[in-house]
Amino acid sequence: MYQLLDDLSIIEASSFVASPTAGLYCAQMGAEVIRVDHKAGGLDYDRYMLTDEGRSLSWENLNRAKKSVALDLRSGEGRELLVELSARTGNLITNLPEKSFLSHDAVAASCPDLVSVRIMGWHDGRQAMDFTVNAASGYPLMCGPEDWDQDTAPPVNQVLPAWDFITGAYCAFALVSAVRHRDKTGEGSQLRVPLGDVAIGTVANSGAMAEMLYRGADRERLGNAIWGAFGRDFRSRDGTRFMVAALTAKQWAGLVKAFDLDKEIAALEQKCGVRFADGDRPRFEHRHALFDLFQARAKAMDWAAISAAMGAEGCTFERYRTMHEAAHDPALVGDNPLFSASTGNPSGFEYPATRSFANIPGRDAGDPAPAPFLGQHTEEVLAERLGLSSGAIGDLVDRDVARLSDGGMANGG
Numbered sequence: 001m002y003q004l005l006d007d008l009s010i011i012e013a014s015s016f017v018a019s020p021t022a023g024l025y026c027a028q029m030g031a032e033v034i035r036v037d038h039k040a041g042g043l044d045y046d047r048y049m050l051t052d053e054g055r056s057l058s059w060e061n062l063n064r065a066k067k068s069v070a071l072d073l074r075s076g077e078g079r080e081l082l083v084e085l086s087a088r089t090g091n092l093i094t095n096l097p098e099k100s101f102l103s104h105d106a107v108a109a110s111c112p113d114l115v116s117v118r119i120m121g122w123h124d125g126r127q128a129m130d131f132t133v134n135a136a137s138g139y140p141l142m143c144g145p146e147d148w149d150q151d152t153a154p155p156v157n158q159v160l161p162a163w164d165f166i167t168g169a170y171c172a173f174a175l176v177s178a179v180r181h182r183d184k185t186g187e188g189s190q191l192r193v194p195l196g197d198v199a200i201g202t203v204a205n206s207g208a209m210a211e212m213l214y215r216g217a218d219r220e221r222l223g224n225a226i227w228g229a230f231g232r233d234f235r236s237r238d239g240t241r242f243m244v245a246a247l248t249a250k251q252w253a254g255l256v257k258a259f260d261l262d263k264e265i266a267a268l269e270q271k272c273g274v275r276f277a278d279g280d281r282p283r284f285e286h287r288h289a290l291f292d293l294f295q296a297r298a299k300a301m302d303w304a305a306i307s308a309a310m311g312a313e314g315c316t317f318e319r320y321r322t323m324h325e326a327a328h329d330p331a332l333v334g335d336n337p338l339f340s341a342s343t344g345n346p347s348g349f350e351y352p353a354t355r356s357f358a359n360i361p362g363r364d365a366g367d368p369a370p371a372p373f374l375g376q377h378t379e380e381v382l383a384e385r386l387g388l389s390s391g392a393i394g395d396l397v398d399r400d401v402a403r404l405s406d407g408g409m410a411n412g413g
Contacts, residue, residue: 001030005030027356234298346372
């Protein structure tokens with residue numbers, strides 16, 4: 001971990017993906033992130049997929065480098081402790097509803113300069129998750145084979161909960177922005193980030209919303225082709241599927257040379273009355289004829305020859321992999337300085353884990369820290385943050401208002 005945020009402490013009361021992601025990115029930059037969960041684990045503590053010992057690999061990776069406090073958040077006393085921890089710390093990330101015991105006002109009553117970031121569903125208070133937000137965005141009905149009937153074809157959902165991860169990253173940025181504002185003015189901030197707004201706002205920022213309004217209709221499905229430029233998947237003679245993209249004049253020239261299609265491209269240009277080197281538009285508008293040329297040549301070559309030719313010309317391409325293949329790929333993982341062996345994981349399973357996505361030349365990124373066991377830091381945090389004595393903490397534990405590490409148990413016991 002880098003130590004860019006080593007003077008920042010954050011309470012995180014969250015579950016699932018977006019909110020833990022915000023805390024994770026802050027922790028990877030050196031912030032002290034204290035995740036507070038219900039004593040038996042939050043809603044995501046046993047999220048699939050589980051190891052044979054009952055440990056969630058999702059939870060284990062979204063909560064790396066954090067501290068863990070376990071409280072009875074169904075009791076008034078446990079909730080009061082979380083509110084006090086948030087107030088004493090001054091920075092809060094949560095996806096609990098605003099109308100809950102952990103509202104901004106409840107915490108700010110004893111911490112006027114509180115910075116809170118709250119992830120919501122929709123801006124009007126309705127619940128939402130990544131997959132329902134994605135359904136509303138329009139993208140699933142934009143995906144799928146080109147020859148599907150636009151009126152009867154089913155939607156195509158993406159597997160990755162991308163809106164969750166984008167929202168988490170945006171929330172980390174929003175929190176650091178509000179902290180900078182507080183440093184300058186002494187003023188706290190209440191930031192609400194609806195997942196739905198991140199999705200539809202991204203649609204707008206990409207220009208897609210303006211495009212739909214301008215054209216007065218939906219965009220056609222394109223299969224695996226790139227919208228507005230040249231790119232698609234192709235298949236080599238030996239059955240390898242790969243993706244190519246050519247958005248610049250240099251990329252286009254390199255691709256044509258690598259596939260040895262100069263004569264064929266020149267003939268097609270004469271037939272169509274265009275120059276494909278002029279930009280994206282002619283290449284996109286005549287994509288079907290171009291795709292046929294490139295696929296015919298790919299079908300006559302093995303992957304080793306195609307990849308060598310494209311590599312020599314500096315083309316932008318990549319072979320399709322299964323995720324299992326990707327996890328074993330030396331270029332992606334094994335030899336990539338982003339990754340390092342992760343030991344000390346609650347699951348007991350050792351595997352590569354990520355450092356910060358941003359690397360700083362000349363600075364040691366350190367090794368990725370493991371996720372904590374549930375409640376591993378309960379005693380430490382209650383003592384240091386709230387000044388509770390060992391006797392007082394022991395009393396909370398005896399009455400099951402607080403729990404210590406579940407290192408010997410699966411799923412929080």
